[in-house]
Amino acid sequence: MSVIVPVYNVEQQIDRCVQSICSQSYDNLEILLIDDGSSDSSGSICDEWESKDSRIKVFHKINGGLSDARNYGIDRAAGELLMFVDSDDYIAADIVEVLYGLLVEHDAEISICDPVHVSEGESASFCHVEPAVVLNPYDAVKELLYQTSFLTAAWGKLYMASCFSKVRFPIGVLFEDSAIMYRVLERAHGVVYTPSRLYAYCHRKNSITTSAFDERHLYIWDICKQIESRYANDSADVxxxxxxxxxxxxxxxxxxxxxxxxxxxxxxxxxxxxxHSLDVMRDSRVRRKTKFALLLFIACRPLMRFVYGFVDRWS
Structure with missing residues (x-):
């Protein structure tokens, strides 16, 4: 099993991340630390970890961004199973054991858990929740797109490496996970999801997800067009x-x-x-906060913008 960790200028967080991986209850791991041209001490910290744990392999490369680092790891991973962990995040001690157990129990090719959202200075409170839900790839794609259970993120999931056959993350854009995750799910004959919160997603100031809007944020619009085109001839529910x-x-x-x-x-x-607001509002599976936003869009757009300032986008 290969755990791929893209590393870039996270000298304050990388020890915590790698320690959480090395401390897994399931220890038959290959840990790939991909130093993506860090300009701080992140690369040397990775080298120190490599000298302490024989399961760790460190690669130093020219900076190419998150997607490029993940693809670099995929191409060099020896395991039949893949997991991605971002280097400023960390994981519960049993996340691999839990997700691997679900794969085996349900003969699935992808297993998924939920994150704990952690602000700077906080510690994650991991928890186990029952039961798990087994999905065929068609229903898994719908769950992904409705965003009512698991997220589009590459992290928090365990994959058979074959799911990434001929699929790679797009380089140089935001929303790289959204661009391919529906295609990855399609390649799995079975997907199992547990609402257990076993991945600590750490929110940092000045990170990509909290940065000011620029033209890179428009890429999600093109992704959505691609998704709609892909399923244009499928059933009405997808x-x-x-x-x-x-x-x-x-x-x-x-x-x-x-x-x-x-x-x-x-x-x-x-x-x-x-x-399209009326069609979306009639859809029983659409999230309530989306429907509420559309009601405000129709009734009072200035109030909509005011309320949006108080919305937690991660809930």
Whole structure:
């Protein structure tokens, strides 16, 4: 089993991350630390870990971004199973044991758990929740797009390496997980999801997910178009799921993009929201906060923007 950790300028967090992996109750691991051209001491810290644990392999490469580092790890992983851990996050001591057990028990190819969201200075409170849910790939894609259970993130999941055959993360863009995760799920004959919270997702100031809106954030709109096109000839339920996912992206861009410099993109999203809001609101599987946002969009857009400032986007 191979655990792939892209590393870039995380000298304050990398020890905690690697320690959590090395301390797993399931210890038959290959741990790949991909130093993606760090300019701080992250690379040397990785080297120190390699000297202490024979399971660790360190690779130093020119900076290419998160996707490039993950792909680099995939291409060099020897395990039949893959897991991704971001280097500023950490994991519960039994996450591998739990997810591997679910794969074996349900003869699945992907197992998924939930994250614990951790702010700076906090510690994660991991927990186990029953029962697990077994899904075929078709239903797993719908769950992904409706965003009512597991996330599109690559982390927090255990995969048969074959699920990434001919699939790689797109380089140089945001939302790289959204761009491929539906394709990865399609390649699994079975997917099992546990709501157990076993992955500590750490929110840092000035991280990619908290950075100011720029043109990179528009890539999600193109991804949504690709998803809708992929399922255009499928049944109505998966088309509705794709529409729900696109609505979330449209609202995200409409509410976050500055009008100066993004006039056409904001106008396109505004028109799309207006044209599809009723269909999405009629869909019983759409998240309540999305429906509430659409009600405010129709009734009072200034109030919508005010309320949005208090919304937890991770809930």
């Amino acid at each position: 088309r509705s799921a794709a529409q729900s996912y696109r609505m979330s992206a449209a609202l995200r861009i409409y509410l976050n993009a500055p009008k100066a410099g993004f006039e056409s993109e904001v106008s396109e999203c505004e028109a799309w929201i207006r044209d």
